[in-house]
Every structure is written in structure tokens, then in C-alpha cells.
Amino acid sequence: MAETRKYRSRKSRPCDFCRRRRMACLRKEKADKCEGCCLRNQSCTYTMGPIKKKRPDSWKVETANPCIFRLERRPDVAPAENNALELHNGKTSLFVGFSGDRDPWLLRRIGEAAGADSGTTYLLKNTSTQTPIVFAMHPTEYLEPRPGCYEVDAVREAAKPVEDSLLETYFSVVNSSYPIMNRSVFYEELRNGTISATLLASMYVVAYPFLPDKSVVEKKAADWFKLSDFTARALPLEQGASTMQTVQATLLKLHERPMIIRDANFPRHWVQTASLVASAQELGLHIDPVGWDIPWREIAMRRRLWWLIYVHDKWESLGLSRPSHIHSDDFSVGEISESDYEDTVPGVRMFLVMVRLTKVLSELLTRFYTVKALQRPAEESMAIGVELLNRIDAIDTMYFPVASPAGPMASLVLAKTTLALSCCRSILYTDTDACYASLSSRALNYCSEFNVFLTGLQFDGFWWCYSQMNFSIVGTCMVAFYVIAQCKVDGEAWKSQVECYRNNLSALAKQTHVTQLALMRLDALYERIRKRTGGNVPKRVVATDEDLFGEWLANNGF
Structure with missing residues (x-):
């Protein structure tokens, strides 16, 4: 569909910069510099000669061992994968979409007809009569x-x-x-x-x-x-x-x-998450690529990346109290499975379970944390919340591995506890008096199981980035129940769990940075409760930004 490129004589040499970059050297009439050099405010020189292409000697091909020669020629994948969207050849593929001025149904009808935007071609990547999937291929230098x-x-x-x-x-x-x-x-x-x-x-x-x-x-x-x-x-x-x-x-x-632990939104996480989702949508990662005319390896990669983005967006949404960028009506990527992975690393199964938990989290965000959801009656909220808690327990029973490496398993158990306690807290706040009796024992059980898991945990490995926020959310939920339970029968049980959790955070903080934010928040909450109750809560030394920054400088040799 692209317009025919204008004839350019060989006498029009590219400047040294454009020759090195292998990009088109475009110069306006009567201009002393090409557009690339003007844009970068640099001199436009013509001292370099043509770059010589290295060609293999003919004797190497003729005398090579036939077996080695066949192995070298095996990448017949290269021509077959010219239908890939990730080419690294100076072209960038962007998903056309359905509502803009470039109508995919119209583009499918007119085929390879020339378009108004020079240098851009349009590729139909599926044969569906219902929904044509079209990508615009732009020269990267144009962007x-x-x-x-x-x-x-x-x-x-x-x-x-x-x-x-x-x-x-x-x-x-x-x-x-x-x-x-x-x-x-x-x-x-x-x-x-x-x-x-x-x-x-x-x-x-x-x-x-x-x-x-x-x-x-x-x-x-x-x-x-x-x-x-x-x-x-x-x-x-x-x-x-x-x-x-x-x-x-x-x-x-x-x-x-993070260099300094100050807040859950470190630094610009939510803005970067928005950019991440936007990039994914531009690449069409939100559309299921199964059946497209692209290599299988790229299909699997697109599916994996979409679910990584989905999980990241939802957990950042929970931790930062922001509306999610992704809604169920806006993507069609099917369920991810182990068949989408070529490498069988330990984290694959854990991540698949995380996707299942995140789907429950998405419903929690929609049903409890939208502006309209805050006005729902308490009875309805209780029914919805209990259903979500039952789904969380079912995922735990059916999909959580019995034995697994500490790394991904620690992040996964933390995510499950965060989700369960967030659900309990959401129900609790709709009607505290009516819901507390039904929820307290269940929430207390989640806390107890998690404290048992954390006690003695020795792990200074890689944590999923939302783990820092999740530790803090768990602490906040525990304190919320404890404050309500102070005048009730199970007040001492809640106090014991909060104390145990604080000790676990303190022990883990000596191994990893992930619990430092939660420790700061929990100490600050303790201090406020102590002042309000007149000393019923043990006094804690609140960690400050300056303390943690000083510790960070010392640990990094400054």
C-alpha cells in the first residue's frame, strides 16, 4: 500500500552520520545539512567512503564438511519468519485497532492499495471474516x-x-x-x-x-x-x-x-505502568495471536508478555489504590499454560497460579474498589466477598505446589495472603458490626498460616516488585482487625498475630529490602495506636527515611 519511493541518484551520497546509522539521508533544497543532522544539531560531513560488505570466500562453501554445511543452513527459519512482527529490520509494527481513521475492514477489502502515509504498509495477520487484525509497518526512523x-x-x-x-x-x-x-x-x-x-x-x-x-x-x-x-x-x-x-x-x-524506601509508588511506578500498558496495546498484545500468520515462537511470546502485564497492572492497582488500566472487555488473550513456555523454569508454574489469583483480584477491584461499588448494601457485599474468598481457597488447594523453590513460592504465598486479607477488609468496612463476627476467625486463620510460613524463612532472593506493597497491605489489614478486636473476645489473639508479624518483618528486613516499607508503616501505626490507647500497645522505634537512607549508603560503600 506504500507509495513508490522517489528515484534517488547514486550521486546523492549520504552524510557520514546517516551512513553509519544506515538511515535515509534526506536534505531539503538549499539546506546545508540533512534532516538527521539538523535534528541533532551536529555538523554534516562527507568524509567516509562506502562501507564494504564482508562476503565469505567461495572456497569455504565448496570445501566445507557436508554435515557442518547442512547445520549452518538449517536456519531455514529466517525466510519462514519473515512474517514475524518483531523483525529488528528498521520497521516498527503498530496495531491498527478498530475505531480510528484506518478502518481494518476497509484495509482488508482494498488489499495492497497505496495509502496516503508514505513508507507505511499494512499487513493482515488473520483470515477471520469477523474481525480483521491489521498491523501498520512504519519505518522506525519516521518515529x-x-x-x-x-x-x-x-x-x-x-x-x-x-x-x-x-x-x-x-x-x-x-x-x-x-x-x-x-x-x-x-x-x-x-x-x-x-x-x-x-x-x-x-x-x-x-x-x-x-x-x-x-x-x-x-x-x-x-x-x-x-x-x-x-x-x-x-x-x-x-x-x-x-x-x-x-x-x-x-x-x-x-x-x-529502589534506592530509598519512601513510599509504595517508588519512583513513578504507576506512570511507568500506564506506559507499559500503552506500549502493549500499540503492539496488539491484548489481542489473542493464536491463528495469526506469525511464527509460533512469537505467538507464545506475545501471550506470555500480555499476562505478565496483566498481573503487574492489577497488583500495582491494588497496592497504589488506583483504577486498573485493563478491563475484561478490552482483551481477548486466552488462558496461559505451560505449553506457552519453551524453558521449564521453576517460576513458570508459580506464575500460572499467580495469573489465577490475579483474575480473582481483578474481580475484587471491580466489585469493591470502584466509586460506584462503595454504595452497595452490606448483605450483597458479604455474599460477593465470601464467594471470592472461597475461590482463593480453591486455588490454594488445587494449584499451589506442595514443594517448590523459596523464591517464587514466597512471592506467591504473600500474594495469596494479601488478596485474602484485602477481601476480608473490604467486607468488614461495609458494615463492621454485622460482618466482624463472620470474618474474624477466617481472617485470623489467614494471618496465622502466613506467620507460620514467614517464621524462620531464610531468603535473600528475587521478589516480585509488588511484594513490597503486599507486605505493607497485610500489616495494615492485620492492624485494622486488631483495632476493632480490642474490645472483643479475640482481641488478644489479634494482638499476638500482629506482634508475630512485626517480628517476622524485622527478621526479614536483615536479609532483604522488601519488608522495609511494611516495617515503617507498621511501626507508625503502632505509635498512633499507643498514643490513642494510652500505652496498651508496646512502644516501637519507628524507622525513618533518614535511618534507611543511611543504612543504604553504608551497605553500598558510600
């Missing part, structure tokens, strides 16, 4: 998403001499708990030079705290901060022409350890 400093080599240089150890740590610690990357695909893209600098930098930054050699962690702290700063600046620009690697990099960026 100007990447500055000239995007150099993978510079990112890899910052990771030396521990790059291999970093990548091994990433896949053994991070990816085994949060299965976002396919190991074989990653190394293939790294060899081919198609990995993005932002994704590689995000992997390094997330993995570095878990390096076995802690002296290297401290020695190279400045390099990790530089890489983190690079991704913070580069990703918003890259989202102008997102790829699936951009989405992966953003998800990992959201899982970076």
Missing part, C-alpha cells in the same frame, strides 16, 4: 524513538569483567522466579546483534544485587547506577516505537531495587 547513544557495546562494556556471571545470575535467580525471558532466544539475539541496549541494561541492573561475589557488587556500584539512569532516560524515548523487547525492558525496570 524517531532512539537517540544516537543507543550502543549495546557500551552497555556490555559497563558490565565487564562480570558480564557472563551477570547473565548466569539473571537466568538462575531472576528469570527462574519471574519467567520473562527465553534463554535460548536471548543468546541467539545477543549473537545476532538484535538485542536492544535497554533490555540488556535492565537485565544487568536487576541481576547485579544477586552476584555471588559481593565485593564486585560494591566495587561496580557506580556502573549499575549509570545503567539504571540510562534505562530511565532511554525507555520513554524508545516507547515511541515499542517492540516486545521494549516491553520486557520496562517490566524489568519496574523490578529494580
Whole structure:
């Protein structure tokens, strides 16, 4: 559908910058610089000669061992995968959608007819007569998403001499708990030079705290901060022409350890989550790709990424008390399963259970935390809440693994407890007097089970990023029940659970940063209750931002 490109004579040489970038060198009449150099405010020079292409010697092909030659030619995948949407060939694919000025039904009818937007082609990716799925393929340079400093080599240089150890740590610690990357695909893209600098930098930054050699962690702290700063600046620009690697990099960026624990929304998490969902929708990740004319590997990747985004959005929505960006009517991606994963890492099954819990969470957010839902009668809220609690218990019984690694299992048990107690709290506040008697014993049981799980837990590994908020929510829910229970029969039982939880948080805070926010919030609540009740609650030393910042500086060698 694209218009025919205007003839350009070979005499019109590209400038040195455009030649290095292998991009079109466009110059307006009577201008002394091309558009690319004007945009970057740099000189436009013509000193470089044509870049010579390296060609293999003919004798290598003729004399090569036939077996090796067949192995080398096996990637007949390359021509077959020209139908992929993630090509890394200077083109960016954006989902057309259904309501804009580019009508997919009309585009399907007119086929490959030329369009008004030069350089853009439209690809029909399914054969459905009901809903045509069309993608617009734009030259990436038209969208100007990447500055000239995007150099993978510079990112890899910052990771030396521990790059291999970093990548091994990433896949053994991070990816085994949060299965976002396919190991074989990653190394293939790294060899081919198609990995993005932002994704590689995000992997390094997330993995570095878990390096076995802690002296290297401290020695190279400045390099990790530089890489983190690079991704913070580069990703918003890259989202102008997102790829699936951009989405992966953003998800990992959201899982970076915070430098200072001040608030659950650290730093700009909700805004970054909104950008993440927007990038996914531009790529069409919210539409089920099964049956599309794209490689199976890309179909599986699109499905995995969508559910990672779905889970992230819902738990951030709960923790930050914000309306979710994703609604059930706006996506069609089917249920995810183990068949969508090529690598069988321990975190896969845990993540599949997390998706099931998140669907219950989505209903909780819709039924209890929208503006209109706050006006529902107490009896109706009680019925809805009990139904959700029963579903949570059923997921626990049917899908929670009996034995599993501590990493993803700890995040999963925490998520289940957070969801159950949030549901109890939601019912409680509709009518405290009427609902407390029915809910107290059930909520107390959730707290007791979780405290037993935490007691003696030795784990300084990778936690899902919403775990920090979840620990804090659990503490708030416990204190909410305890405050109401002070004048009731089970007041001492609730006090005991809150005390036990506080001790568990304190013990875990010596191993990981994840419980620090919850500890700060719980101490602050304790202090307020003590003042209100005149000393019935043991006095606690409230951790302050300055205390934690000082500890962070000391731990990082400053």
C-alpha cells in the first residue's frame, strides 16, 4: 500500500552520520545539512567512503564438511519468519485497532492499495471474516524513538569483567522466579546483534544485587547506577516505537531495587505502568495471536508478555489504590499454560497460579474498589466477598505446589495472603458490626498460616516488585482487625498475630529490602495506636527515611 519511493541518484551520497546509522539521508533544497543532522544539531560531513560488505570466500562453501554445511543452513527459519512482527529490520509494527481513521475492514477489502502515509504498509495477520487484525509497518526512523547513544557495546562494556556471571545470575535467580525471558532466544539475539541496549541494561541492573561475589557488587556500584539512569532516560524515548523487547525492558525496570524506601509508588511506578500498558496495546498484545500468520515462537511470546502485564497492572492497582488500566472487555488473550513456555523454569508454574489469583483480584477491584461499588448494601457485599474468598481457597488447594523453590513460592504465598486479607477488609468496612463476627476467625486463620510460613524463612532472593506493597497491605489489614478486636473476645489473639508479624518483618528486613516499607508503616501505626490507647500497645522505634537512607549508603560503600 506504500507509495513508490522517489528515484534517488547514486550521486546523492549520504552524510557520514546517516551512513553509519544506515538511515535515509534526506536534505531539503538549499539546506546545508540533512534532516538527521539538523535534528541533532551536529555538523554534516562527507568524509567516509562506502562501507564494504564482508562476503565469505567461495572456497569455504565448496570445501566445507557436508554435515557442518547442512547445520549452518538449517536456519531455514529466517525466510519462514519473515512474517514475524518483531523483525529488528528498521520497521516498527503498530496495531491498527478498530475505531480510528484506518478502518481494518476497509484495509482488508482494498488489499495492497497505496495509502496516503508514505513508507507505511499494512499487513493482515488473520483470515477471520469477523474481525480483521491489521498491523501498520512504519519505518522506525519516521518515529524517531532512539537517540544516537543507543550502543549495546557500551552497555556490555559497563558490565565487564562480570558480564557472563551477570547473565548466569539473571537466568538462575531472576528469570527462574519471574519467567520473562527465553534463554535460548536471548543468546541467539545477543549473537545476532538484535538485542536492544535497554533490555540488556535492565537485565544487568536487576541481576547485579544477586552476584555471588559481593565485593564486585560494591566495587561496580557506580556502573549499575549509570545503567539504571540510562534505562530511565532511554525507555520513554524508545516507547515511541515499542517492540516486545521494549516491553520486557520496562517490566524489568519496574523490578529494580529502589534506592530509598519512601513510599509504595517508588519512583513513578504507576506512570511507568500506564506506559507499559500503552506500549502493549500499540503492539496488539491484548489481542489473542493464536491463528495469526506469525511464527509460533512469537505467538507464545506475545501471550506470555500480555499476562505478565496483566498481573503487574492489577497488583500495582491494588497496592497504589488506583483504577486498573485493563478491563475484561478490552482483551481477548486466552488462558496461559505451560505449553506457552519453551524453558521449564521453576517460576513458570508459580506464575500460572499467580495469573489465577490475579483474575480473582481483578474481580475484587471491580466489585469493591470502584466509586460506584462503595454504595452497595452490606448483605450483597458479604455474599460477593465470601464467594471470592472461597475461590482463593480453591486455588490454594488445587494449584499451589506442595514443594517448590523459596523464591517464587514466597512471592506467591504473600500474594495469596494479601488478596485474602484485602477481601476480608473490604467486607468488614461495609458494615463492621454485622460482618466482624463472620470474618474474624477466617481472617485470623489467614494471618496465622502466613506467620507460620514467614517464621524462620531464610531468603535473600528475587521478589516480585509488588511484594513490597503486599507486605505493607497485610500489616495494615492485620492492624485494622486488631483495632476493632480490642474490645472483643479475640482481641488478644489479634494482638499476638500482629506482634508475630512485626517480628517476622524485622527478621526479614536483615536479609532483604522488601519488608522495609511494611516495617515503617507498621511501626507508625503502632505509635498512633499507643498514643490513642494510652500505652496498651508496646512502644516501637519507628524507622525513618533518614535511618534507611543511611543504612543504604553504608551497605553500598558510600
